[in-house]
Amino acid sequence: xxxxxxxxxxxxxxxxxxxxxxxxxxxxxxxxxxxxxxxxxxxxxxxxxxxxxxxxxxxxxxxxxxxxxxxxxxxxxxxxxxxxxxxxxxxxxxxxxxxxxxxxxxxxxxxxxxxxxxxxxxxxxxxxxxxxxxxxxxxxxxxxxxxxxxxxxxxxxxxxxxxxxxxxxxxxxxxxxxxxxxxxxxxxxxxxxxxxxxxxxxxxxxxxxxxxxxxxxxxxxxxxxxxxxxxxxxxxxxxxxxxxxxxxxxxxxxxxxxxxxxxxxxxxxxxxxxxxxxxxxxxxxxxxxxxxxxxxxxxxxxxxxxxxxxxxxxxxxxxx
Amino acid sequence: xxxxxxxxxxxxxxxxxxxxxxxxxxxxxxxxxxxxxxxxxxxxxxxxxxxxxxxxxxxxxxxxxxxxxxxxxxxxxxxxxxxxxxxxxxxxxxxxxxxxxxxxxxxxxxxxxxxxxxxxxxxxxxxxxxxxxxxxxxxxxxxxxxxxxxxxxxxxxxxxxxxxxxxxxxxxxxxxxxxxxxxxxxxxxxxxxxxxxxxxxxxxxxxxxxxxxxxxxxxxxxxxxxxxxxxxxxxxxxxxxxxxxxxxxxxxxxxxxxxxxxxxxxxxxxxxxxxxxxxxxxxxxxxxxxxxxxxxxxxxxxxxxxxxxxxx
Ligand SMILES: Nc1ncnc2c1ncn2[C@@H]1O[C@H](COP(=O)(O)OP(=O)(O)OP(=O)(O)O)[C@@H](O)[C@H]1O
Ligand SMILES: [Mg+2]
Numbered sequence: 151x152x153x154x155x156x157x158x159x160x161x162x163x164x165x166x167x168x169x170x171x172x173x174x175x176x177x178x179x180x181x182x183x184x185x186x187x188x189x190x191x192x193x194x195x196x197x198x199x200x201x202x203x204x205x206x207x208x209x210x211x212x213x214x215x216x217x218x219x220x221x222x223x224x225x226x227x228x229x230x231x232x233x234x235x236x237x238x239x240x241x242x243x244x245x246x247x248x249x250x251x252x253x254x255x256x257x258x259x260x261x262x263x264x265x266x267x268x269x270x271x272x273x274x275x276x277x278x279x280x281x282x283x284x285x286x287x288x289x290x291x292x293x294x295x296x297x298x299x300x301x302x303x304x305x306x307x308x309x310x311x312x313x314x315x316x317x318x319x320x321x322x323x324x325x326x327x328x329x330x331x332x333x334x335x336x337x338x339x340x341x342x343x344x345x346x347x348x349x350x351x352x353x354x355x356x357x358x359x360x361x362x363x364x365x366x367x368x369x370x371x372x373x374x375x376x377x378x379x380x381x382x383x384x385x386x387x388x389x390x391x392x393x394x395x396x397x398x399x400x401x402x403x404x405x406x407x408x409x410x411x412x413x414x415x416x417x418x419x420x421x422x423x424x425x426x427x428x429x430x431x432x433x434x435x436x437x438x439x440x441x442x443x444x445x446x447x448x449x450x451x452x453x454x455x456x457x458x459x460x461x462x463x464x465x466x467x468x469x470x
Numbered sequence: 471x472x473x474x475x476x477x478x479x480x481x482x483x484x485x486x487x488x489x490x491x492x493x494x495x496x497x498x499x500x501x502x503x504x505x506x507x508x509x510x511x512x513x514x515x516x517x518x519x520x521x522x523x524x525x526x527x528x529x530x531x532x533x534x535x536x537x538x539x540x541x542x543x544x545x546x547x548x549x550x551x552x553x554x555x556x557x558x559x560x561x562x563x564x565x566x567x568x569x570x571x572x573x574x575x576x577x578x579x580x581x582x583x584x585x586x587x588x589x590x591x592x593x594x595x596x597x598x599x600x601x602x603x604x605x606x607x608x609x610x611x612x613x614x615x616x617x618x619x620x621x622x623x624x625x626x627x628x629x630x631x632x633x634x635x636x637x638x639x640x641x642x643x644x645x646x647x648x649x650x651x652x653x654x655x656x657x658x659x660x661x662x663x664x665x666x667x668x669x670x671x672x673x674x675x676x677x678x679x680x681x682x683x684x685x686x687x688x689x690x691x692x693x694x695x696x697x698x699x700x701x702x703x704x705x706x707x708x709x710x711x712x713x714x715x716x717x718x719x720x721x722x723x724x725x726x727x728x729x730x731x732x733x734x735x736x737x738x739x740x741x742x743x744x745x746x747x748x749x750x751x752x753x754x755x756x757x758x759x760x761x762x763x764x765x766x767x768x769x770x771x772x773x774x775x776x777x778x779x780x781x782x
Contacts, residue, residue, distance in 0.1 A: 287740070288503050288504065289745055289748035289749045289751075289752060290749060290752070291503075294740060294745065295745065302762075304764050306742070306745075306764065307742055311692070311764035311765070312764065312765060313762040313763070313764055313765075314702075314704060314762060314763050314764075314765045315761065315762045316704065316707065316713075316714065316759075316760055316761050316762060316763060317704065317708070318707055318708070318711065318712075318713065322711055323711050323712065323713070325711065326710065326711025326712070327676060327681075327711070329711075330669065330672060330673035330676055331673070331676060331677065333673060334670060334673030334674055334677060335677065336673070336674045336677040336678070337677065338612075338645055338648070338649070338674075338677075338678045339612065339642075339645055340612055340613075341612070342612060342642050342645075359612070359641070359642050359645060361641075361642050365553075365641075365642060367552065367642050367643070367646075374575065374576060374577060376610050376613075378577065379575045379576075379577075379610055379617075380610075380613075380617055382574055382575055382576070382577040382580075383571075383574055383575065383581055383614075383617040383618055383621050384581075384617065384620075384621045384624070385580050385581070386580070386582075386625065387580070388580075390574075390577050390578055390579050390580050390583075391577035392576055392577030392578050393577070393578065393579075394577075395577070
């Protein structure tokens with residue numbers, strides 16, 4: 151009964167306002183059907199509420215039809231029943247055609263390709279492939295993501311998905327944890343030693359991880375001891391320790407050869423020119439070396455690179 | 471594609487019985503939130519690991535970091551893959567990495583100088599452990615990142631997140647990467663080999679005291695899941711017994727974004743995998759987990775009944 155009246159009202163809906171109709175259909179229409187198919191009592195109640203709402207809307211429509219100017223009514227009286235039937239069939243036909251058009255355009259929309267999204271104005275075009283930042287969208291609620299909590303469905307990029315609830319319980323989680331703790335008994339090694347090296351006297355063999363010689367961590371030996379390395383990491387400002395040490399060593403050597411005046415000794419300027427200092431230091435350090443040219447050039451190239459990245463990298467969080 | 475809403479309730483509840491989380495859902499879905507709420511003290515040190523290689527650790531790290539930075543949450547992405555580093559490539563920073571943690575240890579530069587700032591995302595920094603052919607000092611290898619995390623914690627501009635891209639396997643690189651971490655993101659693909667490794671890694675992490683482990687199931691193909699040719703994210707979860715942080719579909723755009731050096735989450739227009747990683751970022755920030763998974767493509771009722779089908 152209600153369904154029949156809805157069906158009867160459809161053509162009018164279409165004629166009056168296709169957009170309105172489309173919106174209503176998308177939002178309201180499937181629900182009464184779902185509700186009536188459901189055995190759940192509360193759902194049925196909700197469905198009845200919605201049916202009631204529908205009927206009241208149908209009532210509105212009837213009132214609308216009734217309020218059509220009396221001229222129309224008089225025309226209706228003067229025409230034959232045959233014509234009325236034909237008119238109704240015609241309207242129904244038009245309605246069906248319009249519906250097909252709507253469905254097709256919606257299907258088209260729902261293909262979800264980027265071009266479609268652009269065409270619908272949901273996305274800006276022409277920015278693909280650029281590093282320009284996308285204006286921020288809630289990733290759970292935007293033009294591409296629609297989640298219908300009521301029906302446990304979700305629309306994503308124009309496709310529909312069913313939502314399946316996560317079944318994992320806390321107990322299951324703990325069970326898995328217990329299983330794993332039995333299966334994998336492990337203690338994180340804290341000392342790395344190269345395979346073949348001897349165990350230092352103060353090291354617990356249980357904490358050692360033996361590393362093959364070709365591993366990226368297997369450096370021959372480190373030039374700094376642990377405490378220095380740690381301090382290097384923690385150093386917040388000033389000249390990095392090795393650079394400073396090198397500079398001091400160089401200065402000592404220069405002092406010994408009475409050439410102190412050639413280099414600035416102000417620590418402030420040193421701070422700003424740490425890399426150039428190093429590059430200017432290295433070649434002279436190697437003055438006596440027979441491979442002076444080769445090594446000197448290598449070093450200065452290296453240092454040049456360092457000085458440039460020093461500036462590009464130094465704008466880190468603490469670097470400004 | 472297996473996306474889910476954040477705290478979606480499995481079944482609709484009547485409004486009267488709705489707990490606080492339902493309000494959060496409606497706030498998020500109808501209130502148009504623009505950012506997640508950061509949970510817990512910072513910096514949060516998160517290791518992205520997997521055991522098996524090539525399942526998407528680096529992709530995940532780059533995208534989580536970029537997404538965090540775009541949300542205004544300062545992130546330091548650490549490439550702990552000393553041998554085969556490629557996080558710099560994914561972030562498009564490969565030409566700017568000259569100083570690494572190895573240089574910091576040696577005293578050649580300070581830590582802040584070794585951080586490479588992303589040009590477009592001011593809140594994103596990259597730190598590489600070492601240069602591909604240089605070697606990291608062995609003696610304190612496993613302590614390096616602990617010091618780094620600690621130094622960042624003490625620095626005046628503490629980042630909100632330190633994301634560590636762990637190398638494959640469970641050897642020294644893994645040990646180094648997990649050492650400073652308090653949380654782990656376990657990336658896996660829905661296949662049995664990746665799962666076995668993931669389970670092992672989860673076990674080692676738990677032995678090490680990292681109990682906050684969440685999984686990201688990567689490269690899911692909903693069409694295969696539907697045809698039961700592929701495990702679903704829920705199957706994966708059942709086997710590992712760990713909460714889900716995200717489910718990322720297989721997406722050809724991943725490779726394109728790698729080639730462009732722009733993380734997928736920055737793609738405009740968004741892509742399915744990028745959106746999924748964005749969602750995972752929000753959950754990470756809020757210490758949230760998935761409560762429902764989109765497992766299967768809904769059959770769209772395709773009526774071929776012609777013009778009058780709507781009467782039927
Ligand atoms: N969701 C996805 N869709 C399609 N391709 C993907 C996806 N995720 C990752 N890939 C591809 O898989 C490959 C490996 O990814 P990635 O480098 O992130 O893995 P990984 O775990 O870091 O590897 P490794 O163990 O070597 O460090 C890359 O080529 C990447 O483009
Ligand atoms: Mg990687």
